[in-house]
Amino acid sequence: MRSVLGQLGSVKMAVAVLAVMAGVLVYAASLDHELALHRVYRAWWFSALLILLAVNLAASAWVRYPWKKTQLGFVMVHAGIIIVLVGALVTRWLGFEGMEEGTVVTDERFLGIQPPGGDLIWRRLSVHRLEAFQPESVEWNGWKMIVDRYIPHAGKEERVIGGGDRFDPAIHFTIYNERVSVEEWLQPSDPRRARMAIGPLVVEVQQVTPAEWKVWKLASGKGDNRLTFLAAEGHPLRCVMGTRSGLIHRREVKTGQAIETPWMDLKVQVQSYVPNARREVEYHALPLESGKEGYPEAIRLTVRRGDQEEVRWLDLDGHPIQVGGTTLWFQRGRHPLGFSVKLKDFHVGKDPGTDRPASFSSEVEVKDGSRGRSFTKTISMNRPLKYQGYKFFQASYVPVQPGEPEISVLAVARDPGIHLKYLGSVVVIAGLAVMFWWKPMDRPRTP
């Protein structure tokens, strides 16, 4: 046992571990930062290397016990580094990635499954945007869901086709005059496609009951230029046009027929009306540009239940899909935060005579319903808000057009290992100071 410890705590072992670490870090530093995080710093073997270093440090101090007075600095430094490393591992295993509207977001990916009337369950997936994709499958309740494609940066195209199993109207139309021509799909079940604005005109589709279809009243009445298509199950398409001056026109709409409107010689032509529509989404891979957020990640899911098979796409944190009445989600990991932070005001101080920011600060309001607390605080550079283990920092701001409020960017951090790191830091620095006082002040001896 002693000899194993002696080997682990030997100086040769120390040199080897230090040299390997230096080599690994040179490699990691040559990678793109995000890639390095994933491949190296957050990889299991890097944690193992840190543990090996800690073992080496501990063993080297252990085998030299009982310590001489002159070894005090050495023991303190080694103990301090071990404490910092333990703190780092605590951070690594209990830390978090980011935050979004009251929830803490992690870097993991989950498949959410909710049968009708049942509980939502989450299954972790191993897909990652920086790693080569390997198909994986999730078994649930006799179903087999195979993730057979994964696109880290996906381009998305939506098409509307017929053949859906319930009434979900969609309209493909063109609105045009001599100068402009706009062609669009509208579908009331999709909030992004329920209405659109074309200049001063609003075009919308309303899914209505047959009774409403007969006597539809424009909700906003006067003061709006609005073209409303009325779609009711089992009835033909109808449109109602209301102008700012209160004029109202009603028309039956036939596919391919141009309809005059009261606005700027605009004509409307409905190309197709699909009562039982469903959206089909096509994904294609875009070049992976690291650091650019905002592209959807998408997986293709093949769902097998019995002898039925269905192939569907899901995008990250996007709309859920329905397969046989069961709802499926593809999401990042999330934990509830338990309180809310609201930006109330933001100030930028400038260097004299320039537009260069000299300082910025945000006034925020923290509301914590569960603890019944609410307070305001000013966050500025190097003066973060600390609450419930989280720290909110003034990171930067986004200047907008003159007259508009600027956007303040706060960074959020939570580091459960921070106390260990501080403790370790103090011990290391104290140990270094002891070494510094004990050794270099003597006349040098041959080492």
Add this chain to the structure above:
Amino acid sequence: MNTVHVSRVGRASAFLAFLPLLVEANALDMRSLRGVPVQAGGRVKPLDTFARESVRWVTGTETFEGRDPMDVLLSWTAEPERWLEKPVISVRNLAFKRRMGLHADQQRYSMKTLMSIVPHHPWMLRVLEKERRDEKLNAEEQEGTSTYHKMLFLAQVVGGEAIPLVPHPSDPRAAWRSVQGAKGWVGHERLEKSWHALISAYRKGEATEWESAVREFQTALAAFPGRTDLSMEVHYNQLRPFRWAWIVYLATWLLFLLRTRFKTSWLGSLAFGGFATGLALHAYGIILRCLIAGRPPVTNMYESVVWVAFGACVFGFVFEFIYRGPRYFAYGALATGMVGLILADNLPNVLNPNLDPLVPVLRDNFWLTVHVLTITLSYSAFTLAMGMAHLNLWSPSEERDRSLYRVLQVGVILLAAGTILGGVWADQSWGRFWGWDPKETWALIALLGYLVILHGRKAGWWREFGTAAGAILAYQGVLMAWYGVNFVLGQGLHSYGFGTGGAAYVMMYVAVEIAFVGAMVLRRRRI
């Protein structure tokens, strides 16, 4: 040429580069104008500094044609006709020169030449649009926009619009304006009249008329608020403490060399006196900069080089006193201190000596100050060790080895403490103790390199020679953390002190060092 023209001795010899400022007495007297406050680059600075920064920026050298920068700035303003065809705007990027069809072997180009090409070039228009949208520019594009802005600046100087020296009469927060731009402000008529008188007196070059014009101009300017005493900064500009310091270091180094030949004790005392004088000048310069800018001495590459050189000299001096050894510390310290200050003094395009305001995250932070000073002091120790290691490789001795070992220990202790303090600052400012930012990672790599040297020696894997070779090789890691991350990688959170230029020199240095160590290894094998 104008009567203010001064001797060209300064260009002839680097040693005498400070002379032109001493022989200025025969020309028009600029003294009382130097301290006139100008608001530019986010702070109020003396006209003298404004002139230096402008001339250095436009021409690439502070003493263009050996002339006082104040004189050059006034000449640009007062007699533009003399400058139109003179090659004055420095353009260095080769790709940009080729694209613009400029003669590649020329260093500077005249306003006339550039005006006929640059502002109309379609590439230039695209790049300016890119700049306006705050997009990242490559080296050639940066040179393009910088050339364009230099031309714009010269055109404005000629129109008298480039020197913002008039504070707003009532609003202290309003941006200052040039004499032309302050039209309509209370007191403007008199100021404008005196300005024209000043310009015309300058053109005539007549001393008495000049002096009365300067007095009248200052009286007119005194009617505006915002007068501050900037004499300290003028004093700093004029004294050039860092230039004197390296000259003294060089002389001291030679004295130490002489002493090994002629072992007289007075020569030794003189050398120590010289060392102390050099240190005092060096420290005086750093203190002046801190007082002028009101912030710690290390905020950009220029200041870090000056500070690291200072640290190396202090370590050398202190160790020399503690150990009273055969001057190895002094040799290494003087050499590294000297080289550092010469670089800082002569490479303004890479090491920008301007005292610009800091980005917000760096202001008013105790931990930052402690962290940066500790880290840079460790660079000092490693630089000193690197300098000493050359001697150790060339002619090894046990005593030299012990000296080197001691300096390495100090460096490791400081770098370890500084890196940990960096974690404390990062936690305070960014909310994470350690984030594998390139600067952090490279500092850790450098530290690990030195730890390998010290522990490997304990393990008995190498001795004197290996330690010395290691001190040189591991220093390349320090260079990467110090220079490489900021100037080559140019990414990460430590993005304030970033810059461009000098990469070729640094690569050359690295190659020479590796070749030197290789040659020493071969030589040792042969023995």
